[in-house]
Amino acid sequence: MGGPVWLSAIFAAMMLVVAVYCAGRLVVARRWRRPTELDTDGAHVVMGVAMAGMLVSGLRTPLPAGLWEGVFGVGAVWFGGQALRARRGPVTSPWRCLHAAPHLVECVAMVYMFLLFPAAVVIRSAAGQMGAMAVSSAGSRFSFLALLMAVFLLGYVIWLGDRLMPRSPALAPAAQPPAASVLATMPSGAAAAATGSAAAATTPAAAATPAACHAAALAPRYLAPRCALLCKAAMGMTMGYMLILML
């Protein structure tokens, strides 16, 4: 049963790439003053390292599980607060995540996995290599929660996929051609770049006045929105995989 060994290694490698890339985003964003979601990127750096350690024992950090739980608990509180703030009113900083709920679930999932990880059964292949992780009776009481989180995160990946082609004509709201055309003339518009989505075309800010559009065009571009989106998708898919393994 060598499959899960290399599969875990692939997922772990992907998580390390995400962690390194997100760390790079933090550095580049600071140096070039380009907006990025600092909280999301920071969380993904930590999550990437932690998940790689869970997937492959050789990559496990010497940090105790309790510390990881604390870190992700704080992350859950932060993103929970952001989600509540977003309900009260729009997020006013381009440096914070716009959609906190998925990252809240990611943090809760990390706490869940670390809580159950000591009870996880390490499946070893005939060659004695590290295999995938699975939980037997210890986690079965909460397996429905794991399934819910996995489905939510995979649903988030699908939602991100739906936003991946911002230039698709299907995305342009036909009801608001003026706004869409204005947006099309904003190659460096922060509004369009922030999510890589033409949804900004429906915003009052984008459609307000030529002066406002000009001002938005002068604002620094959001840092590599598609790469950010791909990182989020990779994170969601890997976490979904790990949660499925823990059912």
Add this chain to the structure above:
Amino acid sequence: MSENVAVARVAVARVGPADQARFAALEPRRKLQLALALVWLLDGILQFQPWTFSKAFPQLLADSAQRNPAVLAAPITWSAGLIGHHQIVLNALFATIQVALGLGIACRASVKYALGASVAWSLGVWWFGEGFGGVLAGTASPVNGAPGAVILYALLAVLLWPADTDPGAPFVAGRAVGRRPAQALWLVLWGSLAFFSLTPASRAPQAISGTISDMAAGEPPWLAWIDSHAASALAHQGLAASIVLAAAFAIIAAGIYASARSVIIVALVMTVALWLAQGLGGIFTGMGTDVQSAPLLALLALAYWPSASASTSTTEAVAGEA
């Protein structure tokens, strides 16, 4: 400059709620496509579970050949043997294909290609992976997933195809193929479920009870409790249970021509009961490779839900003609 930044910030800040509004404004067909994409992605991830890399997986595929006509069973046995010999590579490929189908349907640029590929893939898996859902083997029962979960993916792909043959159809499923063909497909599908409810695989005294109790093994306690109690309640009641099931499916099948909304609510309730009887597809056992047929039947039912937008477009079309 500070004014510019402030404006840009406002623009960025508005994107979040606008995105939510955009999702809410997605047309119903696109929402159902995304739901189908999610099921494909979940299936792909389930296919990556360690169990599918074990020898038990090709054995399970080979077992599906049993009692099928020899001409159809031979390729199933052959493919199971091939998978057994190259299991790591082929199983990883199968899982990757399903993940790719899910992501492909999610991306607007590739939705047509992915839906088309999903039809071909589903038909292949229906034959080589599910042995035609036991339809030809006489083992098909709605409780064990007849007519085969994977064929429902193909049906959904056809009904959710991004074309507007009948833009004024009162439900999403009718837009791509036309309302009459869509209604006929509904009739055939649910009618076949009614038929399979009355076959010996369902009406034998312990058939339904035995199928449900088999699902309880390895499930979490709460689900095992539901399944074991349902199984004991239906013990030796196979005939009565199959008649009730068949009657319910027949009403659902024919009801699409009468009151679509109430029929679809009944269909959704039935799918919930079916999914519980199917042990939620065995996902919690670590051996489930898909979500089973019930969630797909629910998705299909939602595709027949009378949509306000369709009514609006119909009204607009009528007004335009006038």
